[in-house]
Amino acid sequence: MKFTEYVVLDRAAQAVDPLGFRRPAGALLDLLFPQFTVLTLRPSYLSALCCFVKVLNNTKSSSQTGFSRRFRELELFWGIANATVNDGVVNITKYRELCEGDVRLASVPKRHAVFQRLSYGTLGHYTSAAIRWGLVDKEGRRLEPTGSALADSFASRRSNAQLDDALARWIDGESFSHGEMEAFGQRFGVSAQPSRPERSAWKDIIREWCAKHPKTASLWDAPIAQATLEASNTGHEAYREFFDTLRAAYPDLRHEIDAFWQFERLAAATLFMFELRVAALEFGEKFADAAPPDEAAFAAHVVALSNTYKDGAVFQDARRLFRALAESAADYRALTRCVVDHHIDHQQAKGTSPVVDHEQLMVMGRVDAQTMREALADTQAAYDIEDCLDRIQFRYRRQWHFEKCRRWYDWAEGSTETLQ
Incomplete structure (x- = not known):
């Protein structure tokens, strides 16, 4: 028995969007794939x-x-x-x-x-x-x-x-x-194969798109291989290699791809800090002192990356979160306060209650204790701060639509690589 093909809008925290990342992530996606949303599947x-x-x-x-x-x-x-x-x-x-x-x-x-x-x-x-x-x-x-x-x-x-x-x-x-x-x-x-005239029609549509948007035409001339896309979901090391592959494949889009990486890395780090703070308030002493293995190195990296991203050729902020992080002291507790302040402002702007208000839990059930224990254990296994953030970023990775580009291309070309 089949059910409606569902959409994973993002991981739990992203779906609720407690830090307001959906809008800037969408703006970044529109630079390369404006014709796709999380709901466009086939x-x-x-x-x-x-x-x-x-x-x-x-x-x-x-x-x-x-x-x-x-x-x-x-x-x-x-x-x-x-x-x-x-x-x-x-x-x-x-x-x-x-x-x-x-x-x-x-x-x-x-x-x-x-x-x-x-x-x-x-x-x-x-x-x-x-x-x-x-x-x-x-x-x-x-x-x-x-x-x-x-x-x-x-x-x-x-x-x-x-x-x-x-x-x-x-x-x-x-x-x-x-x-x-x-x-x-x-x-x-939905799953039936297209006819030859339908494939031809899609080729014309893609060709016309590329003529109107020459900057992103390379994405459609040579989409990332399906095997590479599948490998990117196997672990944090493969995910980092995936972005290296993107930079090598599309050098004219390096600024955009770098912005994808930097935004996702900062979003993952701040969501991790936010969820740890929520876990500490909801689950008490089990998470009272929960933090990345090297708080000082973690904070220094987040501040430095915020500055790099802010000063880059492509930048999308979540209200003023990343600018605030760039201006913050490189202290883990200070960064956590900055993230929680941003969360409160974001929720109030939406007209909804904050999940936390620094020392007080306002809404229960927003984080899962077992998931957070697994995330902490994963960071403890890291051999340096870069590897630690790679692991966090992989856990909070987003959908960047490169797999949809591959699917549409194969649909038009009649390839069996993704036509399943």
């Missing part, structure tokens, strides 16, 4: 989105329902087809309830759960990416020429059963048998 969703938009544009409707609802009605057909072949499309648990026997749109209750959160699905997750790729207009309601070509190539994966024709018949109230839905799922499902 190219097939964009192909389907274009197909649905084209059907809506070509259909005269007297319905008073909005665009999002009518889009979901089309997505419903595709979702049921995916569920019929057990393909892990978004909302599959809801679609699975509807894939028994013959199916027709009118038989789905108007208040069914699948219609409750229209932003959770292809439209909500992929419209911003479609706009960035230039597939749809700025409102996401009309197709651009490349989006139209992609829609046509996706809809015609089966010459004897066009998806756009089936969608039009679905809207008109026609019913489809389980066998018919299974056939559509096998050919048009």
Whole structure:
């Protein structure tokens, strides 16, 4: 049994974002991969989105329902087809309830759960990416020429059963048998392989992107090998080597890649300090004196790296955290106070309660004791401060979208390296 393909937004502390790193991390990502977000997982969703938009544009409707609802009605057909072949499309648990026997749109209750959160699905997750790729207009309601070509190539994966024709018949109230839905799922499902015209359409889209954004064209000319991407997740040493590989592969993007590394390293170090402080207040004496093995060296490194990052060619701050760290005394306790001060300001700016207020725990359950014990043990195994920070950085590593670049490239080229 398959479930909706889930997204790890980041590790626990990052998902809650207690230090406000999501915005600056997103700004850095936009320098290289503005067409991706953490929610854009597979190219097939964009192909389907274009197909649905084209059907809506070509259909005269007297319905008073909005665009999002009518889009979901089309997505419903595709979702049921995916569920019929057990393909892990978004909302599959809801679609699975509807894939028994013959199916027709009118038989789905108007208040069914699948219609409750229209932003959770292809439209909500992929419209911003479609706009960035230039597939749809700025409102996401009309197709651009490349989006139209992609829609046509996706809809015609089966010459004897066009998806756009089936969608039009679905809207008109026609019913489809389980066998018919299974056939559509096998050919048009999230995991189904693209046709040659669809791959060609994606090649044109990527080629046009590179022409408009020549600075990042090298990322698409030679994406990082899948084996290298997989190896980067095996440990802290491999992760450091991965960034060395990135610098060597894309020398014209070295400033951006260095900023990725420096930001992630500082974010990891400060999150580690923050979580240790929370653990000390929540779990008491077990973490009362918890700290990296060489507090002085750790603090000196954080201050020095903050200055290097701040003075670099590419810099994104989290409010003023990294500037404050750069100006701070190289003292671990002083840095911890600086991090907690920043956390309080960040939470108050969001209108939410801080987790800690220096000497007082305000919200429980934000850190896991076992996870923190493992992190401390890992730092104790480090042979110097660089290795210590490598280990912390690996534990708090972020998603930089190089693996998505590889996936989209392989999708267009027909490579089997990541088409699984």
